[in-house]
Amino acid sequence: xxxxxxxxxxxxxxxxALATADDIARWWTTVTIGDGALGGLLVTRFADPDGVExxxxxxxxxxxxxxxxxxxxxxxxxxxxxxxxxxxxxxxxDGAGTSWTVVLFTHTGWREPGDFMSHCSTKWATFLxxxxxxxxxxxxxxxxxxxxxxxxx
Numbered sequence: 001x002x003x004x005x006x007x008x009x010x011x012x013x014x015x016x017a018l019a020t021a022d023d024i025a026r027w028w029t030t031v032t033i034g035d036g037a038l039g040g041l042l043v044t045r046f047a048d049p050d051g052v053e054x055x056x057x058x059x060x061x062x063x064x065x066x067x068x069x070x071x072x073x074x075x076x077x078x079x080x081x082x083x084x085x086x087x088x089x090x091x092x093x094d095g096a097g098t099s100w101t102v103v104l105f106t107h108t109g110w111r112e113p114g115d116f117m118s119h120c121s122t123k124w125a126t127f128l129x130x131x132x133x134x135x136x137x138x139x140x141x142x143x144x145x146x147x148x149x150x151x152x153x
Contacts, residue, residue: 001107001121005128006100009135011067011091014101017135018069018087027131027140031056038064042071046143059085079116083109101135103128122149 007014017023021042025032031045038061045056057080063070069087073080088104105128110117126147134140141147 001110001117001124003105003121003125003128004102005105005132006092006102007132007135008098008100010099011089011101013135014089014103014131015066015069017131019064023134025142027134027142028127029056029143030145034059036061036064038062041074049144051144077116079110079114083107103131119150 017027020036021032021034024036024042024044029044029046031047032042034040034042036042040061042059042061043056044059045053047053056076057073058075059071060074061069062072062084063086067089069089071085073083073085075081084107086106086108088106090102090104092100092102094100105124107120107124123146126141126149130140130142130146
């Protein structure tokens with residue numbers, strides 16, 4: 001899957017929001033702990049509105065560069081294990097001269113497409129908008145207060 005979102009902030013601010021557990025917890029899921037350094041392990045958990053855990057992922061940081069952050073899933077649902085989540089960052093200037101940081105997100109390595117992958121693709125779109133909101137306004141919408149898209153949350 002592939003998504004693109006842009007924010008009107010410097011690239012370094014977007015990078016920072018992707019590079020530490022504390023900042024990831026402000027746009028993806030509030031239960032995020034671990035080490036965002038290269039080779040580090042990030043542990044994410046998702047809960048329903050009542051606080052009951054409904055899943056999560058353990059992510060190894062495999063790239064931490066000024067314009068790329070990548071995580072490999074090492075534990076979680078079988079469909080996710082071995083997949084890679086990549087955030088490629090670039091600065092673009094529009095016709096009006098406004099500078100944008102573009103996030104090109106890919107989630108690759110799925111064994112086969114299916115309903116769960118489709119659900120995750122839609123959820124990634126909402127979380128990337130949460131990331132954009134965080135860097136532009138200071139407030140994201142991490143789980144469990146994220147956008148509900150259906151019966152799976």
